Amino acid sequence: MKLFNFMCETNLNQFSEAKKARLLCYYHYKETGEFRFSMNLVAQLMQNAGFNNPNSSRLKEKLTKGTDKIFLCVKNSKCEYEFIPAILQMLEEELGIFWKDTDIIESSSDLFEEAKFCGKRKYIDRLIKQINHTYINNCYDACAVIMRRLFEVLLVLSYENLMISDAIKSTDGRYFMLEKIVQNAKGNKILNLPLRICNELDTIREVGNLSAHNITYTAGKKDIDDIKLSYRVMLEELFNKAGLM
Numbered sequence: 703m704k705l706f707n708f709m710c711e712t713n714l715n716q717f718s719e720a721k722k723a724r725l726l727c728y729y730h731y732k733e734t735g736e737f738r739f740s741m742n743l744v745a746q747l748m749q750n751a752g753f754n755n756p757n758s759s760r761l762k763e764k765l766t767k768g769t770d771k772i773f774l775c776v777k778n779s780k781c782e783y784e785f786i787p788a789i790l791q792m793l794e795e796e797l798g799i800f801w802k803d804t805d806i807i808e809s810s811s812d813l814f815e816e817a818k819f820c821g822k823r824k825y826i827d828r829l830i831k832q833i834n835h836t837y838i839n840n841c842y843d844a845c846a847v848i849m850r851r852l853f854e855v856l857l858v859l860s861y862e863n864l865m866i867s868d869a870i871k872s873t874d875g876r877y878f879m880l881e882k883i884v885q886n887a888k889g890n891k892i893l894n895l896p897l898r899i900c901n902e903l904d905t906i907r908e909v910g911n912l913s914a915h916n917i918t919y920t921a922g923k924k925d926i927d928d929i930k931l932s933y934r935v936m937l938e939e940l941f942n943k944a945g946l947m
Contacts, residue, residue, distance in 0.1 A: 787821035850910020860943035
């Protein structure tokens, strides 16, 4: 979507400086997939839209505190910010239609809380939304396979964030299959997963494996429900290990 069209559709000119910044940051996120912002970037977005260069300190105060707050500080960073997940979800519901995006997934937090886990990485958002969508629409095999994929993605991101990804790569630099990654994860002292989670890793992996590879097996709601608590605990743990929370 072109910036001019977005400005017209949202009547951008009529809003306060903080609201303009909020909408322009969302536009930037939708167009580029970038989910982290600096105040320099926010100022540049404002100028690109034809507005005056804002007072960065004053605008930062508004966007990170008080009633106009939309940003959280990125962990271990003093100058990067990301959308509050609930704010991003609200913006998606209000404005996502402008992109007429056939990729939009209708979902709600039927299995996992989207307000808590979405808004960190766009591709992770899509996986979580697909998990919730397939669960509520009784597509349990699809749900199990996507849960397995998200599990694998978060394990890899955790290893990368902790700078130990070589432990799960072959000599040619390719990542191991999930089974071998799980074996390493259960004993990796730097990853340091709690014993409760380690004891459930194979079960979580196997539910997805059965739906993906067993010819006669079909998953049911109970198969997902039986692991959803363990999966939810694992999800939060790996989000933290991956630096996403």
